[in-house]
Amino acid sequence: MNITDSFTRIRLIAGTTFLEAVRQKFFNSLLLISIALVASSTFFQQFDFGTGELKFITDFGFGALFFFGSILSITATTQLFFNEMENRTALTMLAKPVYKLEFLTGKFLGAHLLMLCFTLVITVVLSGILYWREMVLLERLGNELLSNGSLIRYGDVFLFGFLQWMKFGIIAAFVLFVASFSNTNLYTIVVSFFMLIICQLQYIARDTYSGMEAGWERILVLGLGLIFPNFQLFNIGDQLVFDVEKAPAVSTVFQITGYGAFYSIAFVLLAQVNFRRREI
């Protein structure tokens, strides 16, 4: 198996997967809705939150990114996988000298690329709105609020976007894992949403764990905590953007990135275990 050839094939498969995705109405409409929602947060300015307004817009934007991003990641990955199975284009592809792992990795990267686009657009829109409101606010309140030239660290908005994107990667990978053993679209989507909720609430298990006595129950909870990634790790938004003293350490960001990459790769490999024996 020649590694450069392998990468070429993965790149090609990811390319068509991505192209197919952006041509779907679903992606485009979800993107528009998300942009509209992020933009609509400015209508709340009548409450005159002061600097609180910026915080509100940021939270709202991050919330929309997570919410719609998760939906898109689950539905798009499912759709991209099953389209290929149902239209039997996978049959044509896998009858060529293509490894099934290359196929899965290509699908994963295509979906991940789609999420990169989505995340980028949303964070750019969010930053634009924040910048506009910041300017308005500064004009009204004068410059005394300013300590270092700006209220907002825009780099952190993108950092948050990046971490969310890593999370979407894990989601796309576990959707592929579910899809690898399921026969229908709907089943995959439902199971994936359950997994998403478990990962989102996983910190509860961690809390329980630390309060438990040694025993098999504790091992069980520990096991669950390891199988399902902890999505709360990626939500360091509170410390981001505003809090000057508590800016996240670079090493933390690297750790979280590594954590995300590890789980993504692990789920793709698990998907391969099922997919290898799947009848096309």
Added chain:
Amino acid sequence: MATPAICIRNLTKDFAIGMRGLKLRAVEDLCLEVGDNEIFGLLGPNGSGKSTTIKIILGLLEASTGNCEIYGKPSKLVDARRRVGFLPESPYFYRYLTGRELVRYYARICMVARAEIDAAVDSVIKLVGMTEAADRRVGTYSKGMLQRIGLAQSLVHDPQLVILDEPTAGVDPLGSAAIAEIVRELKRRGKTILLSSHLLAQVEGLCDRVAILHRGKLVREGRVDDLVEEKDAESLVVQGLNAEARAAVEAEIKAQGGRLARVEKPKLSLDAYFLKEVHRREIEHVTQQEGEEEL
């Protein structure tokens, strides 16, 4: 003896259906050998296991028991498919690519060298007669065109073995004849072709050898001529004989110890008749057009 292109030994395939471990036997104890540079037909009614057999040959399905090799390599290995081209049954492709982009895409997937891609793509598109429509989106293609572009993508990396699943299903007789002609051309170029079909008349004059499947079992296998020939009879096709002369011939046959089994008018097959008629009109149409241009 040279390694056969395809070698299938005692192949059985069961599909698990339903919850209670119910099994459906799609292929049963099949043994087949396809020699190099041969046109081999896999025939049988719908559901007789042709596609299943083909998928196992391509390593897309795993055999329940038995084994299958392509040029001596187990078909489970990806490496065995390096020089194999495949046209699936009623193929479907990424609709938003043009025909040319599609063929090019698969050429790159199959690692055709960069310097050769353009020439390879052009030549297969020409071979299947899709030059004019090559820059239209695949989504706008008719059934016959999909089949042709599918054939092009299966040939673009110059495979030694070409596997075609129902290449003529749903294609008009003209298209089928064109596909048959392409298959003959491939044989002239030294390739091996395995094709499946339930349209027996179309493959009769095409295949060197055929295997007939029924409910997953091999019914017959051999050279087409051997299978359909009536060994103990010959037919004489005679023209311009009046009644007297015919009576004389019949008497002579009797005198020689033969027996006149039946007398019939030789018939053209409907396919052949259709092709002849369409071909004649096509020529008339072209000469007429040329005539108009000259005026």
